[in-house]
Amino acid sequence: MKRSEINSLIEEAIAFLDEMGFRLPRWAFWKPEEWKQREHQVQEIVDLMLGWDITDFGGGNFNKKGLILFTIRNGDFRKCDNRKCYAEKIMVVRENQETPLHFHWSKMEDIINRGGGNLVMELCGSTEDEQLSDKSVLVRVDEILRTVEPTGKIILAPGESICLEPRVYHRFYAEEGKGKVLVGEVSSVNDDTADNRFYEPLGRFPEIEEDEKPLRLLVIDYPNYLSRD
Numbered sequence: 001m002k003r004s005e006i007n008s009l010i011e012e013a014i015a016f017l018d019e020m021g022f023r024l025p026r027w028a029f030w031k032p033e034e035w036k037q038r039e040h041q042v043q044e045i046v047d048l049m050l051g052w053d054i055t056d057f058g059g060g061n062f063n064k065k066g067l068i069l070f071t072i073r074n075g076d077f078r079k080c081d082n083r084k085c086y087a088e089k090i091m092v093v094r095e096n097q098e099t100p101l102h103f104h105w106s107k108m109e110d111i112i113n114r115g116g117g118n119l120v121m122e123l124c125g126s127t128e129d130e131q132l133s134d135k136s137v138l139v140r141v142d143e144i145l146r147t148v149e150p151t152g153k154i155i156l157a158p159g160e161s162i163c164l165e166p167r168v169y170h171r172f173y174a175e176e177g178k179g180k181v182l183v184g185e186v187s188s189v190n191d192d193t194a195d196n197r198f199y200e201p202l203g204r205f206p207e208i209e210e211d212e213k214p215l216r217l218l219v220i221d222y223p224n225y226l227s228r229d
Contacts, residue, residue: 001062001206006054007215013068013092020115020182022090024070028052032217032225039226046226048074049192049219057100058203065202067099068092071219077191087190091183093119093174101171101199109187111170112161117178119156123148124169130197137168169199 017024027038027045035042045051053069056062069091075084093099095117103126113119125133137148140163141156148154154162155175161184164170174181196204205220217225 001054001056001060002209002211003214004212005062006206006208006218007212009054009062009068010052010216013070016092016116016180016182017090022114022182024090025072028070029216032214032221035217035222035225042226046222048076050074051222052216052218053192053220054206054218055204056206057198058206063094063097065098065100066094067097071190075189077189077195082189085189087185087187089185089187089190090114091185093172093181093183095174095176095179098171098173100202101169103167103169103197104195105197106166106195107187107190108163108165109185110161110163111156111172112184112186113156113158114182114184115158116174116181118158118175119181119183120173120175121154121156121162122151122171123154123164124150124152126167126169130167132169132199139163139165139168 027042028051050071050073053071054067056066059065069089072088072090073084074087075082101122101124111119111121123137123139125135125137127133132150134150136150139146139148139154141154142160143163146154156162192204214221
């Protein structure tokens with residue numbers, strides 16, 4: 001992805017979040033030079049990979065396969081005795097913009113439609129060898145049990161949520177004709193470096209072509225802009 005595209009997408013996301021009445025922490029709006037000025041105060045943000053996260057899943061076509069995320073809070077996935085055992089994200093999903101089929105080995109999560117259009121969730125169980133199961137999946141939608149056939153769909157309207165257990169394959173996108181969706185995620189501790197199992201091999205983080213300077217830092221930018229002493 002080009003840095004210019006990433007810059008534009010972040011500004012677009014900020015505008016949508018503002019339209020939806022969702023407020024981010026102040027540091028979400030810092031410029032790179034502000035991060036450098038405060039680098040000795042933000043170690044936890046850096047270590048826990050909080051902040052802006054934009055991906056095209058390595059496909060080079062963000063509109064087809066892509067996602068804008070902002071990790072608001074997280075526990076330390078490197079510590080087995082971590083007291084903060086939860087995480088929270090906010091995401092912007094476009095119409096027919098796919099987050100590809102994947103599951104998490106460890107993370108249990110609630111996916112919440114916070115506003116905008118409808119969110120389409122496609123679900124499938126997994127076998128012991130991590131293939132697609134031919135058995136139905138039992139999930140909770142707003143804590144009400146639902147049975148979903150393999151690769152079946154559940155559509156979440158604004159305010160609705162679904163609870164996903166580990167090893168349940170899921171892909172999602174905003175329903176065509178209904179507009180973008182503001183999606184929340186509340187989960188156990190999140191580790192995007194090692195807890196994503198994509199059904200088809202994909203890249204979790206993008207390769208960036210630096211055609212202009214960053215307006216906001218992504219989580220993958222922190223090592224390049226901040227010292228680690």
